[in-house]
Amino acid sequence: MEAVKIINLSKKFRRYHQKSSNIKYAALNFFKGGRSFSFEDFYALKNINMSIKEGETVGIIGENGSGKSTLLKLIAGIIFPDEGEIQTQGTIAALIELGAGFHTELSGRENIYVNASLLGFKRKEINARINEIIDFSGLENFIDNPLKTYSSGMYVRLGFSIAINVNPDILLIDEILAVGDENFQKKCYQKIEEFKNKGKTILLVSHDLAVIEKMCDRVYLIDNGRQFYKENPVDVISEYHRRLFKKRKQALRVNQEELTEEEKKDKTASSLTEFNRWGSREVEITGIEFLDDRNRETYIYKTGDFLKIKMDYSAEKKIKEPVFGLAIYKEDGTLLCGPNTSTGGCDIDWIKGKGTVEYVVDTLPFLPGTYLFTASIYDRSLRHAYDHWERCLTFNVVENKEIKEKFGAFYIPSQWRHFQQGKSE
Amino acid sequence: MINKLKEIYQYRFLVFSLVSRDLKVKYKGSLLGFFWSLLNPLVMLVVYTIAFKYIIRIRVENFPVFFLCAFLPWSFLASSLSMSVGSIKDNGNLIKKVYFPREVLPLSVVLSNLVQFLLTFLILIPALLLFKIQLGLPLLFLPIIIIFQTAFNMGLSFFFSAFNVFFSDVKHLLEIFLQIWFWLTPIIYPVELVPERFQTLYKLNPAVQFVEGYRNLLLNNKGISLTQWGVLFLIGGVFFVLGHLFFNHHNKRFAEEI
Numbered sequence: 001m002e003a004v005k006i007i008n009l010s011k012k013f014r015r016y017h018q019k020s021s022n023i024k025y026a027a028l029n030f031f032k033g034g035r036s037f038s039f040e041d042f043y044a045l046k047n048i049n050m051s052i053k054e055g056e057t058v059g060i061i062g063e064n065g066s067g068k069s070t071l072l073k074l075i076a077g078i079i080f081p082d083e084g085e086i087q088t089q090g091t092i093a094a095l096i097e098l099g100a101g102f103h104t105e106l107s108g109r110e111n112i113y114v115n116a117s118l119l120g121f122k123r124k125e126i127n128a129r130i131n132e133i134i135d136f137s138g139l140e141n142f143i144d145n146p147l148k149t150y151s152s153g154m155y156v157r158l159g160f161s162i163a164i165n166v167n168p169d170i171l172l173i174d175e176i177l178a179v180g181d182e183n184f185q186k187k188c189y190q191k192i193e194e195f196k197n198k199g200k201t202i203l204l205v206s207h208d209l210a211v212i213e214k215m216c217d218r219v220y221l222i223d224n225g226r227q228f229y230k231e232n233p234v235d236v237i238s239e240y241h242r243r244l245f246k247k248r249k250q251a252l253r254v255n256q257e258e259l260t261e262e263e264k265k266d267k268t269a270s271s272l273t274e275f276n277r278w279g280s281r282e283v284e285i286t287g288i289e290f291l292d293d294r295n296r297e298t299y300i301y302k303t304g305d306f307l308k309i310k311m312d313y314s315a316e317k318k319i320k321e322p323v324f325g326l327a328i329y330k331e332d333g334t335l336l337c338g339p340n341t342s343t344g345g346c347d348i349d350w351i352k353g354k355g356t357v358e359y360v361v362d363t364l365p366f367l368p369g370t371y372l373f374t375a376s377i378y379d380r381s382l383r384h385a386y387d388h389w390e391r392c393l394t395f396n397v398v399e400n401k402e403i404k405e406k407f408g409a410f411y412i413p414s415q416w417r418h419f420q421q422g423k424s425e
Numbered sequence: 426m427i428n429k430l431k432e433i434y435q436y437r438f439l440v441f442s443l444v445s446r447d448l449k450v451k452y453k454g455s456l457l458g459f460f461w462s463l464l465n466p467l468v469m470l471v472v473y474t475i476a477f478k479y480i481i482r483i484r485v486e487n488f489p490v491f492f493l494c495a496f497l498p499w500s501f502l503a504s505s506l507s508m509s510v511g512s513i514k515d516n517g518n519l520i521k522k523v524y525f526p527r528e529v530l531p532l533s534v535v536l537s538n539l540v541q542f543l544l545t546f547l548i549l550i551p552a553l554l555l556f557k558i559q560l561g562l563p564l565l566f567l568p569i570i571i572i573f574q575t576a577f578n579m580g581l582s583f584f585f586s587a588f589n590v591f592f593s594d595v596k597h598l599l600e601i602f603l604q605i606w607f608w609l610t611p612i613i614y615p616v617e618l619v620p621e622r623f624q625t626l627y628k629l630n631p632a633v634q635f636v637e638g639y640r641n642l643l644l645n646n647k648g649i650s651l652t653q654w655g656v657l658f659l660i661g662g663v664f665f666v667l668g669h670l671f672f673n674h675h676n677k678r679f680a681e682e683i
Contacts, residue, residue, distance in 0.1 A: 013681065073680070077524045080677045097522035101443075105450050114446050117439040118523055126438075 001054050001089065003170050003201040004075060008084035009048040011070060012041040044070045045225045047084075054089070054169075057202040059216035059233070061209065061240055067225040068205050072096065072172050075203065090169025090201070093119055099159030104148040108139060108158055111147055115162050129165050136187065137161035157184060164191045170201045189215075209237055209370070238300065241370075241396050245299035248393045276390035283315035283322060283351065283377055283386045290395055299393075301364050302400040303411050309359040311375055313351070313387075320350045323382060324357045327374040328366075329391065330409055336371070342380070365410045366397045426666070429673060433526050443533035448540060462541045463548050466497060477613055485615055487556045487644075493549055494643045495612040495636040501542035502578055502632065503603050509534035509582035510589050510596050517683035527676055528669070531582040539575055553643065563642040566649065570638050576661035577631065580668030587672040590682050611636055631660045 016039045045067045052058050062068040073079045075086055076094035101118045102111050112133055116126045134143050137157050142150065150158070173192075192215065195202060206212050212219060212233070219233040221240050230236050292298045293306035301307055311324060325340030341348060341357065373395060376388040405411050433440070452458045470489055473496075478488045485491050512530040513520065520527065553560060589595040610632040611619075619627050627633060634656055641647045649657075 073521075078521065079680045092524070094524060097518070100519050100523045101446075103446055103450055105453055106446060110446070110449065114442045117436075117442040118519065118525055120436065120525065121438065123438045123441075 002051055002087070003054045003056070003089050004050065004052040004203070005087040006048055006050040006075075006084070007087075009045060009071075009074065009081050009086060010043060010083040011045040011067075011074060011079070012082045013044045014039045014041055043225050045074070045222075048222075048227050050220060050227070050229075052201060052203065054201055055199040056218065057196055057204065057216050059212035059219040060203065060205045060222060061207075061212055061219060061237065062222035063244070066222045068222045069096070069174055071222060072174050072203065072205055076172055088170065091120070092170045092172065093163070093166040093168035094172040094174070095163045096172070096174045098156055098163060102147055102155070102159065105146055107146055108143040108150070109134075111158070112162055115159065116166075119163065119166055121166070125167075133161050133165045136165060136191075138184075153181075160184075160188065164188060168200070170203070171195060172203045172205075174205045175207065209240075213237060238396075238398075241299065241394075244394060251392075277388065277392075278390075279377070279385035279387040281387055282317065283313055283319050285311060285375055285377060285387045285389060286314045286354075287312040288373075288375055288389075288393060290393070299395045301366075301395065301397050303364060303367055303397055303403050304400050305364045307361040307364045309373075311357045311359070312354065313357065313377065314354045315351050318350055318352045319386070321380040322348055322351055322386065323378045323380060324348075325376050325378060325382075326359060327376075329372040329374070331370045331372065333372075334409075336366070336409055340378075340382075342382075364397065365412065367403075367405060367407075367409055367411055368397050368399050369409070370394055370396050426669065426673070429526065429528070429669070433528055433532070436526055436529055439525060439529055440533050440536065443529065444537045444540065447533065447537040459541075459544060462544055466493065466500060466545055467548065469496060473613055483614060483618075487558065490549075490552050490556045490558060490644060491615075491640070492613060493552055494640050495610070497542065497545045497549060498574060498635060498639050499607065499610060499612050499632070500545075501538055501574065502581075502635075503607070504541075505535045505538045505578040506581055506585060506599060507603065508538065510585040510599050512582075513586045513590050513679055514593070514683055520683055521680050527679060528583065528672065531586045531672075532579060535575065535578050535582050538578075539571075542571075549643070558644060559646045560643075561646045563646055563648050567642055569654075570635070570642065570649075570657060573657045573661035574635050576665040577635070580661075580664030580666070583665075583668035583672035587675045587679075590675070590679055606630075606632065631664070634660060 048071065050058075060068045060071065070079070072094065073096070074081055075088065076092060076096070078094070078096075099111075099115060101114045103114065106114070109130070112130060113126055116129075116133075117123075134140055137143075137154075137160075139154055139158060139161075142154065147155065147158075171192075189211075192202065196215075202215075204212065204216060216233055218231070219236040221228040221236050221243075223240075223243055228236065228239055230239070287310075289297055289310040289312075290299055291308040291310060292301070295308075309326065311326075313324075315322075323340050323342045325338065327338040328336045330336060339359070344359075371394065372391045373393040374388075374390050375392065377386040378384060378388075379386065403411050448459075452461075455461065457464070470493060473492055474489050477483045477492075478485075509531040512534050513527060516530055519525075519530075550560075585595060585599055609627075609630055616624075616627070616633065616637065634653075638649055638653065638657055641649055
């Protein structure tokens with residue numbers, strides 16, 4: 001049976017040119033020309049069709065502003081569709097906001113009642129669960145103190161404990177699993193697993209693709225208000241990566257104003273120009289390409305693959321002793337490496353006009369994950385930046401079946417040996 | 426509408442928690458607690474008594490209780506409205522992120538004011554006894570008029586809180602409106618003082634009907650005629666239904682407009 005069925009759903013939002021919600025403006029505009037506000041409608045979601053069966057765990061991925069949270073709000077009944085319809089079967093709880101209705105003057109216990117009742121609980125249900133909630137939060141010793149004495153971590157933990165202890169048929173979760181310390185997160189995931197095992201339906205919106213991949217039976221991609229769907233979650237996730245890479249590339253070109261007219265109209269491309277770029281620009285980076293062993297452009301590598309990064313530059317005048325560099329980060333921002341032409345033994349005396357620098361790795365040591373990439377040109381002292389593109393691209397490393405390592409960021413070719421004392425045949 | 430009311434009933438514990446949160450927050454940490462709620466009408470009582478009995482010398486028997494019988498229900502109305510007008514807009518965070526029947530917000534404001542109104546009977550009844558007012562059977566009808574007035578308050582609260590989402594001026598206009606309404610209601614003067622030719626027009630003010638009703642039950646130890654009850658019932662019912670219709674009509678846009 002279907003727990004959630006979405007048919008031809010579209011949602012428009014109104015963008016006001018002059019957001020003025022007072023009577024004076026309304027009246028003025030009214031007398032001017034009858035139209036009370038000037039605004040344009042744009043589709044936050046267009047033609048969404050989903051059918052989610054009872055007991056499924058379904059992931060929704062997409063960039064910020066792609067419309068995935070809007071979709072969740074529509075399902076929860078917080079906002080209403082303009083076209084199409086949503087049919088739901090069973091009770092719904094939406095974990096979109098933690099600690100809704102919390103009041104700092106009241107005690108943790110009193111706040112549990114307020115917040116839980118906002119989530120649709122009745123008194124009996126709360127009474128039956130309150131100990132479980134307090135237990136889960138680990139705040140037994142503080143539960144009767146006013147909320148204003150809580151740290152922000154405690155606040156979030158309390159909010160989450162209430163939310164996670166609801167018992168709906170359909171659970172909608174928006175990005176709120178990223179709270180608390182690792183221990184607490186583990187508890188939360190266990191709780192969600194429990195839900196799954198009980199045969200509840202879960203819709204999960206998250207940036208954390210690893211979590212999505214691990215927990216979800218199926219995945220939808222929402223991109224610019226439109227959905228993309230393939231039966232196999234891995235296909236959807238790699239499509240997401242492909243589009244992300246394309247947009248990043250586009251953004252690189254936006255920065256160089258080399259955009260085609262069509263791309264200029266595409267609003268998402270311009271929103272991506274906001275990566276940090278700085279430098280005096282006597283010499284500029286004009287293009288970056290990621291290539292595989294057959295010189296084809298790519299953004300997905302397997303651990304152990306050949307990788308080549310090409311950096312094109314253009315110098316207006318003669319630049320002495322430039323240093324080309326790059327940096328690769330893990331998704332959480334940890335710097336993994338930062339090689340440059342100087343440390344790499346490729347000293348360049350001077351440049352003028354156009355040219356290309358290549359960085360070649362024969363066997364890529366990174367384990368599966370998403371990696372961020374920075375490119376730069378500095379002077380010899382590495383203090384003066386000519387052109388620096390901070391975290392301008394991402395690329396992905398996927399599993400190589402021959403390499404079974406899972407933990408950390410690197411695969412280091414190595415051998416294990418075992419010796420046991422006093423063992424005889 | 427019936428379905429909506431059923432859903433609100435499902436969420437009755439939310440209404441209860443919001444009302445009790447409201448009252449708790451109000452009285453927590455203050456020494457006099459809920460006596461503050463009584464202090465305000467008492468101060469008004471003294472001020473108006475001095476002004477109207479001793480300075481303007483309005484001729485009304487037992488002016489202090491005459492005043493209280495009307496002022497307390499009026500305060501219930503006025504504070505219900507001025508506190509609920511922002512109840513949707515100021516809770517934007519909830520509206521945007523949590524699903525629950527939105528009616529709960531203005532409802533809980535009105536109900537928490539109702540509780541405070543009921544508490545003020547703790548000064549009203551002793552005051553009536555102090556002035557040796559004959560109290561009798563009509564008191565038994567008090568709950569009915571209170572229910573009708575609560576419905577009336579709720580209807581208006583629905584209207585203003587929804588209207589305020591789209592125009593933030595509503596809040597300010599309401600304050601002015603309440604000022605004018607106060608003087609158009611026989612709180613500090615008897616209805617009889619209004620000139621004959623304005624009487625019909627004057628009585629179209631629903632607040633006049635309620636104030637007169639309360640005075641009859643409390644002060645004059647008189648019952649309320651069946652037609653009069655009919656009028657009160659109609660006022661409460663019509664305002665409640667119309668207010669809710671207006672609210673419900675705009676409900677869908679709340680989350681986007683805030």
